[in-house]
Every structure is written in C-alpha cells, then in structure tokens.
Amino acid sequence: MREIEVSQVEETVYGLFLSACCEIGGDVLTRLRAHLQTEESPFGREILRQLIENDELAAEKNMPICQDTGMAVLFMEIGQDVHFTGGDVNEAIERGVRRAYRDGCFRASVLHPLTRVNTKDNTPAIVHMRLVPGDGVTLIAAPKGFGSENMSRLFMLTPSQGVDGVKESIVEAVRLAGGNPCPPVVVGVGIGGTAECALLMAKHSLTRECGQPSPDPMLAEMEAELLERINNLGIGPQGLGGRTTALAVHIEQMPTHIAGLPVAVNMQCHAARHKTATI
Numbered sequence: 001m002r003e004i005e006v007s008q009v010e011e012t013v014y015g016l017f018l019s020a021c022c023e024i025g026g027d028v029l030t031r032l033r034a035h036l037q038t039e040e041s042p043f044g045r046e047i048l049r050q051l052i053e054n055d056e057l058a059a060e061k062n063m064p065i066c067q068d069t070g071m072a073v074l075f076m077e078i079g080q081d082v083h084f085t086g087g088d089v090n091e092a093i094e095r096g097v098r099r100a101y102r103d104g105c106f107r108a109s110v111l112h113p114l115t116r117v118n119t120k121d122n123t124p125a126i127v128h129m130r131l132v133p134g135d136g137v138t139l140i141a142a143p144k145g146f147g148s149e150n151m152s153r154l155f156m157l158t159p160s161q162g163v164d165g166v167k168e169s170i171v172e173a174v175r176l177a178g179g180n181p182c183p184p185v186v187v188g189v190g191i192g193g194t195a196e197c198a199l200l201m202a203k204h205s206l207t208r209e210c211g212q213p214s215p216d217p218m219l220a221e222m223e224a225e226l227l228e229r230i231n232n233l234g235i236g237p238q239g240l241g242g243r244t245t246a247l248a249v250h251i252e253q254m255p256t257h258i259a260g261l262p263v264a265v266n267m268q269c270h271a272a273r274h275k276t277a278t279i
Helices: 006-022 026-038 042-061 089-103 159-177 195-205 217-231
Strands: 002-005 073-079 082-085 126-132 137-141 153-157 185-193 246-256 261-268 275-278
Touching: 002 006, 006 082, 006 089, 006 137, 006 275, 026 042, 026 246, 153 159, 153 195, 159 185, 159 217, 159 261, 185 195, 185 217, 195 246, 195 261, 217 246
Parallel strands: 002 082, 073 126, 185 246
Antiparallel strands: 073 137, 137 275, 153 261, 185 261
C-alpha cells in the first residue's frame, strides 16, 4: 500500500490548472500551424494566424489563452494500492482549483444554476475518478469553456440506424453548432454504454493528444472520414468560412444494450486545454 498525502494532490491540481489555462499544448499548436498552411480561405488563414499568435503570447506572458477559463474538469485514475492520508482528497482538489483560479486571476464562472449566484472561486470542480491497477495517481486537468460545452449533443439512436446513422448524427451536431463553439474544434465522441457513459466518453476523448488516432482501427478510420466530412461543411475558423472547422475527431466506444445505440458529441474550442501529471 502506497500512501500519498492529499497536500500533494492539492499542489498537483493547482499547478495543472494554472498551466492549462495559460499554455496551449504543443499538440494543438502543431495542428493549428499545419492548417494555416493548407487553409484556402483568406479569412480562415488570418484567423488561424491570430489564434496561433494569441496562444504564443499567452504562454509567454503567463496569461489566460481565453477569458473563459471554464469549469475545472478533472479526470483522476487512482491506483487501487494507493491510500490517501492527511485529510479528504476531495477537499484537497477543491483547494487546488480555488488557489489556481485566484492566483492566476482567472475568471470565476461558476454559479448556482437557478439563482445564478456566483460561488466566487470557480468551485466546485467536476471530478471523474476511476480505480486502476497499481500505486500511482494520474490527473488530467481539462478546463472547459461553455461556448463549446453548450453545443453538446446526445443521440439515442435505434440499432437499425447503424454506423451510417452514427456518422450522420456527428456531422449534423457540428453543422448545427456552426461558429458557436469557436472553431476550429476538437470533436469528442462517445459511442455505446448508457446515456451518461456516452457523454463521459465524449468528454474524456478530448484529453487525448490532439489528432492522435484511436488504437482501434475501425474507430481510427471513422475519425479520419468524419474529420474530412466536417471540414467540408465550410464553417471554417470562428465560423467565417473555410476548410478548417475541426482539428481532430476523437472517438471512444464501449458495448451497449441490444436495444440501444447511444451517441454523444462533446466539442472543445480551439483552446483545447488539457494538462496531465502523475504522482
């Protein structure tokens, strides 16, 4: 049994969110630069140039990539041989998020859904924990702005709609979203399970290295086909036209019930923020 002080979790969460909100990953920048060379629309090229400049300045000046520093979403894979000591790990996560958003001067965007009274410190965080073999803890911070989150879609398809129905639903979700999710986007997709499982898979897929194909050959082929179809929609960077509507399509799947075919779509804006650390 390995013991980990919850203070170590707090410090790791603190550092991850400070970094994620200000430093775009090299995986995303590489895709943006590649599309800058191939984008046919003059408007699209100029927007991509500005996005790249913004990302570089944010990292250089340690300032937020975007004013919407989002809700603090955290994925945790906890080794089953880990024992947390020194307090409540859930409270430690909240302290880490609270400190990061305060010290980074990030916008406090979290409030009561009905009264709209702000919590003033961007908590609570959205935390997804999963037990895995081993004695380590992996944390993935993925701040999620709501321009893209509001474009989430869940399709409860019938089995008879099959693979073609799955593909049509995904493309239609992006078409209807238009410029709202601040394209170019990363399109996260979850197929199978139950309704909530599909949505969680779609969100988790956004933490994959941008453009890294699925290890499942069938899904990798589907990702490539959907990316081409989505970029042929003509939405383009920031919805002003062009062939760079999406940087990548990421799909995760799991078995589902014989009577169902859940498909979830969760998009991430051009600031596809995600940072990972292992304790």
